[in-house]
Amino acid sequence: MQKMYSETPRPEHVEKNLVPKGETVKFLLDYSKALSVIDYNKLKFEALLN
Amino acid sequence: MKKSIVTDASLVSAYMQGNESALGDLITRHKQRIYSFIYSKVFDRDVAEDIFQDTFIKVIRTLKRGKYNEEGKFLPWVMRIAHNLVIDHFRKNNRMPKFENNDDFNIFSVLSDGALNAEKQIIKGQVESDVRRLIQELPADQKEVLVMRMYKDMSFKEISEQTGVSINTALGRMRYALINLRKVIDKHNIILTN
Numbered sequence: 001m002q003k004m005y006s007e008t009p010r011p012e013h014v015e016k017n018l019v020p021k022g023e024t025v026k027f028l029l030d031y032s033k034a035l036s037v038i039d040y041n042k043l044k045f046e047a048l049l050n
Numbered sequence: 051m052k053k054s055i056v057t058d059a060s061l062v063s064a065y066m067q068g069n070e071s072a073l074g075d076l077i078t079r080h081k082q083r084i085y086s087f088i089y090s091k092v093f094d095r096d097v098a099e100d101i102f103q104d105t106f107i108k109v110i111r112t113l114k115r116g117k118y119n120e121e122g123k124f125l126p127w128v129m130r131i132a133h134n135l136v137i138d139h140f141r142k143n144n145r146m147p148k149f150e151n152n153d154d155f156n157i158f159s160v161l162s163d164g165a166l167n168a169e170k171q172i173i174k175g176q177v178e179s180d181v182r183r184l185i186q187e188l189p190a191d192q193k194e195v196l197v198m199r200m201y202k203d204m205s206f207k208e209i210s211e212q213t214g215v216s217i218n219t220a221l222g223r224m225r226y227a228l229i230n231l232r233k234v235i236d237k238h239n240i241i242l243t244n
Contacts, residue, residue: 018089019081028077033070037115
């Protein structure tokens with residue numbers, strides 16, 4: 001709960017070499033593989049296939 | 051050996067035609083720049099991670115729906131999405147402002163939920179019980195007024211009507227009731243604090 005209502009002070013400078021976690025990138029690649037867009041009568045439907 | 055450089059446009063095009071690995075290449079190529087940009091605005095690794103993820107979910111959905119118009123501006127387009135999501139994040143946070151903690155002071159060290167804990171509830175019960183016993187020691191007319199005022203929450207006008215005395219007399223009895231209670235408390239060193 002503390003994290004919802006408070007924050008840590010901001011650092012003086014931002015490190016330039018920050019990258020997202022590997023699991024975030026993996027999630028995105030898996031999400032992309034699972035997502036399929038189906039065209040039907042000019043309508044587009046999204047389906048997530050596991 | 052000459053190293054061929056695949057453009058973003060080619061990767062986007064390949065991805066839109068079903069080549070999933072092209073997305074991995076695009077993310078690998080731009081993840082540092084996009085993530086650093088987001089972090090430079092929000093200063094929180096977890097929030098930056100969430101916004102980075104939401105940014106690429108939007109990218110993926112747009113590309114898969116074939117709604118992206120390639121104008122050689124893939125990175126500026128992704129940065130714009132990230133920028134908009136950062137703004138959304140701050141809008142959401144403005145509705146629920148956060149308190150900034152530091153090493154010297156943490157707001158959660160002084161905040162409590164206001165409810166009494168078990169020990170304080172027991173002490174409160176004892177104090178109230180002691181006060182009731184002390185009230186029983188008062189002269190009957192003072193006790194009557196004090197009980198009506200403090201426990202039954204009656205006005206002095208109502209007390210005077212019910213007891214058949216004037217308001218001033220009721221006020222006087224209340225005053226003496228409190229003076230006598232204080233005297234007894236002082237005399238016996240009774241502690242009535244929680």
